[in-house]
Amino acid sequence: MASSKIRRTTILEFAGLCACIALGVQSRVHAQPVPDIVYSDCTSVAHYGPIGTKHAYSLGSSTCNIGDANAHWTSSGSPALAMNMYRLKDGRLMQIGLGFCKTACCAAATNNCGLSCNSVGGQWLGAGCRDVYGAGYNAIQTKLAPRSSLNMLTGAFTSFPATSGDAIFRRLQVEEADLNPTLNSGALYFIEGQYVTDDDIPARKGDNNVSYRLASITAGTYACNMLGSMIVGQPAIRAWRDHGLGVGIPDPSVTITPLVFNSEGGIQVGHKATNLGGGNWRYDYAIWNFNVSAGIGGFSIPLPLGTVVSGVGFHDVDYHSGELYDNTDWTSTVIPGSIAWNSPQTYVQNANSNAIRWGTMYNFWFVANRPPSTGNGTVTLFKPHTPQSGQLAVTVPQPCQVAGDVSMSGSASGADVTRYIDCISGGDTTGADCDCADLDNNHLLDAGDTEAFVNLLLAD
Numbered sequence: 001m002a003s004s005k006i007r008r009t010t011i012l013e014f015a016g017l018c019a020c021i022a023l024g025v026q027s028r029v030h031a032q033p034v035p036d037i038v039y040s041d042c043t044s045v046a047h048y049g050p051i052g053t054k055h056a057y058s059l060g061s062s063t064c065n066i067g068d069a070n071a072h073w074t075s076s077g078s079p080a081l082a083m084n085m086y087r088l089k090d091g092r093l094m095q096i097g098l099g100f101c102k103t104a105c106c107a108a109a110t111n112n113c114g115l116s117c118n119s120v121g122g123q124w125l126g127a128g129c130r131d132v133y134g135a136g137y138n139a140i141q142t143k144l145a146p147r148s149s150l151n152m153l154t155g156a157f158t159s160f161p162a163t164s165g166d167a168i169f170r171r172l173q174v175e176e177a178d179l180n181p182t183l184n185s186g187a188l189y190f191i192e193g194q195y196v197t198d199d200d201i202p203a204r205k206g207d208n209n210v211s212y213r214l215a216s217i218t219a220g221t222y223a224c225n226m227l228g229s230m231i232v233g234q235p236a237i238r239a240w241r242d243h244g245l246g247v248g249i250p251d252p253s254v255t256i257t258p259l260v261f262n263s264e265g266g267i268q269v270g271h272k273a274t275n276l277g278g279g280n281w282r283y284d285y286a287i288w289n290f291n292v293s294a295g296i297g298g299f300s301i302p303l304p305l306g307t308v309v310s311g312v313g314f315h316d317v318d319y320h321s322g323e324l325y326d327n328t329d330w331t332s333t334v335i336p337g338s339i340a341w342n343s344p345q346t347y348v349q350n351a352n353s354n355a356i357r358w359g360t361m362y363n364f365w366f367v368a369n370r371p372p373s374t375g376n377g378t379v380t381l382f383k384p385h386t387p388q389s390g391q392l393a394v395t396v397p398q399p400c401q402v403a404g405d406v407s408m409s410g411s412a413s414g415a416d417v418t419r420y421i422d423c424i425s426g427g428d429t430t431g432a433d434c435d436c437a438d439l440d441n442n443h444l445l446d447a448g449d450t451e452a453f454v455n456l457l458l459a460d
Contacts, residue, residue, distance in 0.1 A: 010299065010345040034203035035127070036067030037079055038232055039193045039211040046135035048167040053176050055222050056168035058099070059083050059193055061130050063125070064113035070124040071199055073107035073131070077157050078198035080104070080145055081138065082359045083172040084317075085210075085224075086236045089187040089275060091251070092284055093240035095317040095361040097178075099172030100144035107131040146168040148324045151325050152194070152291040152358035153199030153265045154369030170321045188243055189215045191224065192236040194359045206291070210359075214247065216239045225396035236359055237288040242271050259392045260380060265291035267379065270431075271394040273372035280367050282311070283395060287379065288361040288377060297347065297382030298389070299364055300340035302375050304399040304435040305443055309334050311367040314341055317360055324352045330362075337443035339366055347383045355382035370397035390457035400436035412456055415448045420453055 005368045044060035061081055065071045071072070080101035087096045098193075109121035109129040120126030142162035149160045177183055194210040212235060214227040231238070237256060244251020252271045260266040262327055270286040303309065312332045319325045328344045341364050345353035355361050375396035380389040404412030406419040423434035424445045437445055439452035 006265075017427070033069035033127070034205055035065050035069045035071035035125075035197075035200045036066050036203075036205040036208070037071055037125075037195050037197050037200050038064050038066055038208050039081065039195055039230070040064040040130065040232055041210075041230045042191055042193065042213050043132060044135040045191065045215070045226065046139050047221070047223050048139065048171055050176060051166050051168045052135070054168055054173050055176060055179065056099075056171035056173050057083070057097070057191075057224050058102075058135045058171055059086065059191055060133060060135035060192065061102075061138060062112070062130060063195070064115075064130050065088060065125045065127055066113060067200065068127050070118075070120050070126050070196065073121075073123055074198075075105055075123075075124050076103045076143060076145075076162070078104060078155070078196070080196045082147060082150075082194045082196065083138075084192040084194070084236065084359065085174055085215075086171060086190045086192065086239065087178055087184065088190070088239060088243060089184055091272070092363065092365070093237065093243065093244075093270065093286060093361075094315050094363055095181060095236075095371065097172050097174035098147075098317050098319070098360060100146055100170040100321065100323075101150060102133070102138040102140075103138075103143050103145050105133075105143070113238075118245070118425045136412065139171055141165065141170050145265055146170075146321075146323050147319075147357065147359065150196045151293055152196050152201070152206075153293040155198040155206065155357060157194060157196075157198055164383070165321065171237060173318075173320050176222070178358050179217045179222055180368055181217065187222065188239075188247065189217055189224070190236045190239050191215050191226075207301050210234035210235045210290070212239060213245070214239075221254070221292060231355065235268065235288055237270050237286060238267050240286065257392050257394060259390050261292055261381065261385070261390055262296070262387070264294050264381065264385060265294065267292055267356075269377065269392060271377075273395045275371075279369050281321035281396070281397070282367050283365060283372070285364045285377070285394065286361055287356055287364075289356045289358050291358050291420070293358065293383075294385050294418065295357045296362075297343040297353075297355045298340065298378075298380030298381060300338050300380075301366075301394070301396055302336070302338050302377075303336075303368070304370065304398075305336065305438045305445070306434045307397050308369040309339060309366050311365070312323045312339065313363070313365045315363040316354065316356075318360075325357065326350065326352055326354050330354065342380075343382060353382075368397045372396065373398035400438070403436060404453055405436045405440050406433045408436075412436075417457075424450060
């Protein structure tokens with residue numbers, strides 16, 4: 001027993017460390033035993049509908065407690081499994097569906113986690129033990145809790161109405177157009193499950209509560225089939241890079257960057273730039289909210305002076321079945337110096353306005369006439385918080401490389417005077433070179449720039 005406990009603790013600490021690195025969240029080493037729940041496998045997928053243009057799915061679950069303490073298994077309570085589906089198509093990963101959260105019933109206890117199971121079941125899942133639910137059981141509508149009744153940051157549960165409806169009610173809903181093979185040639189699909197727990201989250205062992213798996217959609221029947229193996233302890237946003245050029249072929253142009261908000265949890269932001277030719281680049285971003293309870297209400301990217309922007313886009317995933325949250329699309333704004341997307345209403349105006357809440361991923365994109373470099377993107381929280389926003393390094397349109405070098409020769413000199421006058425006098429300012437005339441970085445060409453330009457030449 002002592003050797004098995006040492007083994008279990010070693011696996012626990014290693015899994016927790018890996019998850020913390022991936023999510024950018026620090027973990028604590030507990031002196032006392034704690035539970036640690038992981039979604040170890042999706043054992044099956046059930047298909048329902050369609051109703052109108054929507055299909056629905058339910059994910060089977062094999063769940064392991066890799067901790068060294070028993071985990072709560074509470075009837076219609078903890079743990080609750082949120083279900084999601086994603087599509088990777090034309091170099092862009094999107095969340096195309098979400099479902100309510102399947103709450104617990106009672107735990108069986110088997111030895112299939114690679115650990116020594118202590119055989120505790122019923123209202124607890126024993127340390128080292130596995131519990132399995134079929135997809136059909138996980139689709140029972142009266143056991144499916146709305147996401148608004150759960151807090152991924154704290155693990156808190158509130159009561160919810162145990163009601164039922166039509167074949168797709170509360171289940172993982174996806175539009176048929178997002179699944180139709182004719183409309184989505186070459187697309188890859190991924191399912192994802194994320195556990196909310198009232199014990200391993202307070203014990204700071206919730207960073208590995210999300211897992212994903214590759215899937216396929218059968219033409220005609222729209223059945224969802226599991227492929228490959230479960231990627232345990234990792235969110236589906238990671239599939240954007242890991243399968244970006246095909247199954248098992250990483251896309252090196254995709255970067256996934258974590259951002260942590262003090263006391264509010266963390267997110268992951270995916271970003272890439274694609275060369276469209278003709279001097280134009282498409283900039284893609286995806287924000288996945290792991291457990292930020294304040295929600296995400298805004299996102300902005302810096303734009304150098306003279307950047308020509310087109311093809312601005314936004315994609316979210318719809319709530320349904322009576323969930324509280326609004327589905328109105330975010331607004332986008334291009335102003336000198338930045339492009340920004342924002343929730344259609346502030347928290348003060350409407351606490352249920354469309355924000356990126358836990359367990360969901362939104363997409364943002366635009367086309368610009370500049371090659372990529374690295375700069376700071378800004379993510380703004382939805383609910384009032386201090387700080388209200390955070391910055392992280394992402395792929396952005398390239399700003400001026402040498403201040404005053406409007407002739408793009410590699411250095412500022414007297415050769416730049418003619419072009420500088422053209423820029424400052426209101427001539428053609430759309431070229432990349434006029435960005436280098438904005439020496440005071442206020443996204444305007446004004447008298448302050450002229451003084452700085454003259455001083456720069458005199459100092460040369």
